[in-house]
Amino acid sequence: MVGEPGPDQTGAQDGDRDPLRHHGDVEVGPGLVDLAVNVLGEAPPPWLRARLAAALDDLAAYPSAADDAAAREAVARRHGRSADEVLVLNGSAEGFALLPRLAPRHAVVVHPGFTEPEAVLRDAGVPVTRVLTDQADGHRLDPHAVPADADLVVVGNPTNPTGVLHPRATLRTLARPGRVLVVDEAFADAVPGEPESLADAADVPGLLVLRSLTKTWALAGLRAGYALGAPELLGRLGAGRPHWPVGTLVLAAVRACVEPSAVAESAEAARRLARLRADQAAALGALPGVRVQDGVAPYLLLTLPPGTGVDVRERLRANGFAVRRGDTFPGLGPDHIRVAVRGPQVAAAFTRALADALRAGAVAA
Structure with missing residues (x-):
């Protein structure tokens, strides 16, 4: 469908002057586990x-x-x-x-x-x-x-x-x-x-x-x-x-x-990522109220329960995880977050942190 042409359609929060120029790297900070940026690995091979x-x-x-x-x-x-x-x-x-x-x-x-x-x-x-x-x-x-x-x-x-x-x-x-x-x-x-x-x-x-x-x-x-x-x-x-x-x-x-x-090395990495993605998507999709967009990229778009997105992001950050907010993407809202595909240990730790953040929000409500 065709959307409105204006730049204010994003519904952005937190004072972004230009939400179209908001990118995942600004979510990352010292001491945070980075699930906001989709770069694979911490250094070139x-x-x-x-x-x-x-x-x-x-x-x-x-x-x-x-x-x-x-x-x-x-x-x-x-x-x-x-x-x-x-x-x-x-x-x-x-x-x-x-x-x-x-x-x-x-x-x-x-x-x-x-x-x-x-x-x-x-x-x-x-x-x-x-x-x-x-x-x-x-x-x-x-x-x-x-x-x-x-x-x-x-x-x-x-x-x-x-x-x-x-x-x-x-x-x-x-x-x-x-x-x-x-x-x-x-x-x-x-x-x-x-x-x-x-x-x-x-x-x-x-x-x-x-x-x-x-x-x-x-x-x-x-x-x-x-x-x-x-x-x-x-x-x-x-x-x-x-x-x-x-x-x-x-x-x-x-x-x-x-x-x-x-090219052969990147092809093998892609196959490995696909397996990690499937496992991470299944674990996150099993959390109450969380929907995982079907896709193939090395990141996952999550839809959180209505009205919880901002609080969940803040709780995740307080617990050491940086995720990419979704509301600066036209067509998405504050209950969307994007998370990078990571290895089993990081993915499992993040799944637990997201579950805790959702439970804390439910108790507060």
């Missing part, structure tokens, strides 16, 4: 750290065109594309920051979803319409809900925070001449087999796929990602970027993380 350390010796020189070409060629091999269909980015968030350069006249952002694209577009004065998925329908995307005159459409796959994976065929129906279709695949490599990815779909007109390497490889502080699309589209997207737009360490990280051995 040793082999990746070694690659980055080796690149430190090259920091006296500016990144060269050859360095950029090598990174683009590596990404192209990974997805069966050509190097001129790759643009290396400082994280996929930079790709969203560049969207206003495409000069859209009417943008659509599918929500609940990552809010940064809408924030960037609104800041640039682009009219934005929100298309809201419906929890009662499993937050599945209805392509007919997207206005026909939209010349830019942004959708996540899997979507953050719902974790829903939209069928590749459904997303393809959104493409049409004169429209840019932006598919945020920041978490696609966390889904076993990447079954609905459009990263290899060079035949879809106007398709722009954004990929992040920061989640799987614990590189949030480095900012590494890339865009996939037609050369003409990438040229428009990247026009006006500063000289040397991506640093040496980012280029080294991109090359390392798309090599076959790294």
Whole structure:
């Protein structure tokens, strides 16, 4: 369904000046167990750290065109594309920051979803319409809900925070001449087999796929990602970027993380995450009044009993757990929280803490 276009639709609390710019990292603090951020692991794996350390010796020189070409060629091999269909980015968030350069006249952002694209577009004065998925329908995307005159459409796959994976065929129906279709695949490599990815779909007109390497490889502080699309589209997207737009360490990280051995390692991690997710979802879904959104991403969207969300978040924080509030996502409210998938011990401890918070709220009522 189509939602109201205004930025106040989120129902945000706690004094956020711009709820669209609220992200999970601000929930985390000293001494808190982090379930608010979806980065996997506490540090890059040793082999990746070694690659980055080796690149430190090259920091006296500016990144060269050859360095950029090598990174683009590596990404192209990974997805069966050509190097001129790759643009290396400082994280996929930079790709969203560049969207206003495409000069859209009417943008659509599918929500609940990552809010940064809408924030960037609104800041640039682009009219934005929100298309809201419906929890009662499993937050599945209805392509007919997207206005026909939209010349830019942004959708996540899997979507953050719902974790829903939209069928590749459904997303393809959104493409049409004169429209840019932006598919945020920041978490696609966390889904076993990447079954609905459009990263290899060079035949879809106007398709722009954004990929992040920061989640799987614990590189949030480095900012590494890339865009996939037609050369003409990438040229428009990247026009006006500063000289040397991506640093040496980012280029080294991109090359390392798309090599076959790294792709195999991330595929195994995705299978492991799927098992952990199923166990964590089952345990949380067994708590009275808690609903867990069906999905595939390395995070879970929880609906808490009506009217309990704010108090539960505060009790969880007091007991050492940081979770991502849901009410800054358009289409969700204060009784929604997003929690990252974690290992068995952390997941079990969090389940107990959530049960305690719910019981304390019931007693107080």
